[in-house]
Amino acid sequence: MAELNILEAIRAAMDEELERDPDVMVLGEDVGRKGGVFGATDGLWAKYGDKRVLDTPLSEALIAGAAMGAAIYGLRPIAEMQFADFVYPAFNQIVSEISRLRYRSNNAFGLPMVIRMPYGGGVHGALYHSQSNETYFTATVGLKVVAPGTPADAKGLLKAAVRDPDPVLFFEHKKTYRLFKADVPDGDHVVPIGSAEVARPGKHLSIFCYGYMRFCALEAAETLAREDGVEAEVVDLRTLRPLDLPTVLSSVAKTGKALVVHEANRFGGFGAEVAATIAEMAFEELDGPVTRLAGPEVPGVPFHHTLEDWFMLNPAKIVEAARALAAY
Amino acid sequence: MADTRKTAELGHRELGLTDDDVMAMYRQMMLARAVDERMWLMQRAGKIAFVISGQGHEAAQVGTAWPMRRNQDWMAPYYRSIASALAFGMTAEDIVTAHLAKGDDVSSGGRQMPGHYGAARYNIVSLSSPVGTQVLHAVGIAMGAWVRGDDVVAITTFGEGTSNQGEVHEAMNFAGVHRLPVIFVCENNGYAISVPLAQQVGGLSVAARAQGYGFPGVTVDGSDPLACYAAAREAHERARRGEGATLIETIVVRLTSHSSDDDQRRYRDPAEVETLREHDPITLFGNRLLVAGLLTTEADMALRAETKAEVNQASARAEARPEPDVAAAERWVYAEEAT
Numbered sequence: 322m323a324e325l326n327i328l329e330a331i332r333a334a335m336d337e338e339l340e341r342d343p344d345v346m347v348l349g350e351d352v353g354r355k356g357g358v359f360g361a362t363d364g365l366w367a368k369y370g371d372k373r374v375l376d377t378p379l380s381e382a383l384i385a386g387a388a389m390g391a392a393i394y395g396l397r398p399i400a401e402m403q404f405a406d407f408v409y410p411a412f413n414q415i416v417s418e419i420s421r422l423r424y425r426s427n428n429a430f431g432l433p434m435v436i437r438m439p440y441g442g443g444v445h446g447a448l449y450h451s452q453s454n455e456t457y458f459t460a461t462v463g464l465k466v467v468a469p470g471t472p473a474d475a476k477g478l479l480k481a482a483v484r485d486p487d488p489v490l491f492f493e494h495k496k497t498y499r500l501f502k503a504d505v506p507d508g509d510h511v512v513p514i515g516s517a518e519v520a521r522p523g524k525h526l527s528i529f530c531y532g533y534m535r536f537c538a539l540e541a542a543e544t545l546a547r548e549d550g551v552e553a554e555v556v557d558l559r560t561l562r563p564l565d566l567p568t569v570l571s572s573v574a575k576t577g578k579a580l581v582v583h584e585a586n587r588f589g590g591f592g593a594e595v596a597a598t599i600a601e602m603a604f605e606e607l608d609g610p611v612t613r614l615a616g617p618e619v620p621g622v623p624f625h626h627t628l629e630d631w632f633m634l635n636p637a638k639i640v641e642a643a644r645a646l647a648a649y
Numbered sequence: 650m651a652d653t654r655k656t657a658e659l660g661h662r663e664l665g666l667t668d669d670d671v672m673a674m675y676r677q678m679m680l681a682r683a684v685d686e687r688m689w690l691m692q693r694a695g696k697i698a699f700v701i702s703g704q705g706h707e708a709a710q711v712g713t714a715w716p717m718r719r720n721q722d723w724m725a726p727y728y729r730s731i732a733s734a735l736a737f738g739m740t741a742e743d744i745v746t747a748h749l750a751k752g753d754d755v756s757s758g759g760r761q762m763p764g765h766y767g768a769a770r771y772n773i774v775s776l777s778s779p780v781g782t783q784v785l786h787a788v789g790i791a792m793g794a795w796v797r798g799d800d801v802v803a804i805t806t807f808g809e810g811t812s813n814q815g816e817v818h819e820a821m822n823f824a825g826v827h828r829l830p831v832i833f834v835c836e837n838n839g840y841a842i843s844v845p846l847a848q849q850v851g852g853l854s855v856a857a858r859a860q861g862y863g864f865p866g867v868t869v870d871g872s873d874p875l876a877c878y879a880a881a882r883e884a885h886e887r888a889r890r891g892e893g894a895t896l897i898e899t900i901v902v903r904l905t906s907h908s909s910d911d912d913q914r915r916y917r918d919p920a921e922v923e924t925l926r927e928h929d930p931i932t933l934f935g936n937r938l939l940v941a942g943l944l945t946t947e948a949d950m951a952l953r954a955e956t957k958a959e960v961n962q963a964s965a966r967a968e969a970r971p972e973p974d975v976a977a978a979e980r981w982v983y984a985e986e987a988t
Contacts, residue, residue, distance in 0.1 A: 346796055372795070372796045373796065375792075375796075377823065378819070378822055378823055378826060380819035380822065380823065382785065382815065382816045382819050383785060383788070383816075383819040383820060383822075383823050385785075386782065386785025386786060386788070386789060386816060386819075386820070387785055387788050387789035387792050387820075387823065388789060389785070389786055389789055390725075390774075390785060390786040390787060390788060390789015390790040390791075390792065390793065390803075391789045391790070391792055391793040391796070392789075393774060393786060393789070393790060393793075394723070394789070394790045394793030394794065394801075395793065396793045396796065396797075410815070413779055413782060413816070414782060414785065414816070417777050417778075417779045417782060418777055418782050418786070421777070422775060423981050423982070423983065423984070424760065424981050424982050425757055425760055425761055425765075425775055425777065426756070426757055426767060426769065426775040427754075427757050427758030427759075427760060427981060428980070428981040428984075429755070429767070429768065429769035429770070429775065430767075430769050430774075430775055431984055462982055463982055463983070465983075486983075486984035487983045487984055
């Protein structure tokens, strides 16, 4: 077992996949000599050269579109969007092209490719370095969407994404990059895409979360247990599309109450899909309203620290929402 | 035997083309036209919902595709690429089948509209409808070949309207930065649906933009397949030598309306529409072959009858193919486990 933070785990996954398969390559802005603005690709350029770890011009559509072309050709590209906030120039490539190629060609073409994107707030990044925009992509059929919350999952899911025959959008919450270290299994650690994890078992309510919210929900669950005697079950979805329905539904069957937590805004957010699915498929199990706790309905995270603190979800806000639901 | 003085004027031998080669090019153009005309007939007969044409682009498409090596080089086409697709290996039957949206259509199994060329088996990238996206895919393929060190060239085609998309700029800039083995072919027919070149391209030249990307941009007469071939052959050799990309702007004529849903008489000068056929590349090239003594009027008629018969047979076979199965409509969103 190695103790790694999430950033180190992501780097280790790319390193091992580059080492294992000569068709794997990394491309993006500043991923080469600099090693990425967050350091995710640090050391890879020196080890694998400037073709397999390729600095691109500032052209996000190119990063996605060229990755698609390379995947058609037979490579397995890992593309990096410097921030999820900057993915929109590539939106056409991702939504019109990458998500649909297999379907529109009747399976003649497939795209084994990954797009990594640092997302989320809490790092003083304001409106354009803090977005949680995963919902645009979870709503797009043909993509797989992953958002890990631990170093072991970050490594294992990224390795699975690289090996997946279909395009995977890999959301990395940038506040978690260096937030904590945890054990990562040695060897070829792969976590299957499409499986949620019960991060903490409980019986009074279920908290569904992903990414940084796993960390916050676990802290909240500690507080709830200590101060309220409420045993919250924390379910880390890990993969948003395809959603692990059996794990979600069996948790609701156990607790009867569901709280869905994400940093992205509430209206039409991913939580709406989770909540609707629970309401539809586990209605008889429910002992309270399916509840969402989400980011505020503003266009982005405002900059000043008091404003950012107001925006961000945290363990205290989760405790508050969970208490109200537990008391229902 | 053809008169050698006359054939010399055609200039094909200096390009390394035999008499048979130029006749094969002519036939390819004619076959593309025959398929294209059949599409319009089928549309009028209610068999096809929509047609988007390549008529007038055949010389440019056949000429630029001719140096490409089948099953080794790659193409990312656009919606007028009927002759390019044929030159890359698609058959008349493949194309009619795709237009009829039959279940075993090689491009999409009946999922895409007519004109969305593509076939993995021929190294033709599947095409979508937002214009210009395919230019990035060609660059990505060229990047893949460059990363692996493979002897592969990618060619992509698009109209002058599409040349204004940001994605085309991003693609060309990147190709310039890394000297990628890619050939950009702009088929400039002067109209982006209804909007003329002067309202689409500030400098009036797409080829001139290449200078900013650091690779050659050339303008060629798109009604002359040999001029297009010469430009593409040079571009292909440059790419293979590791010297990078080339932008070829072929000046072509759009003989038909933009599509079967358009009527170009609403926005083109009637005199221009009336004289369009004078610029028909097939007639122009046929006349040159006649003058060169490679073709006789009788042989020309025979060739027309032959390609028409080929399309008749292709159409009959295509029409007999199975319709798509609704039960399979949800398949292939993602890869499926081998069973």
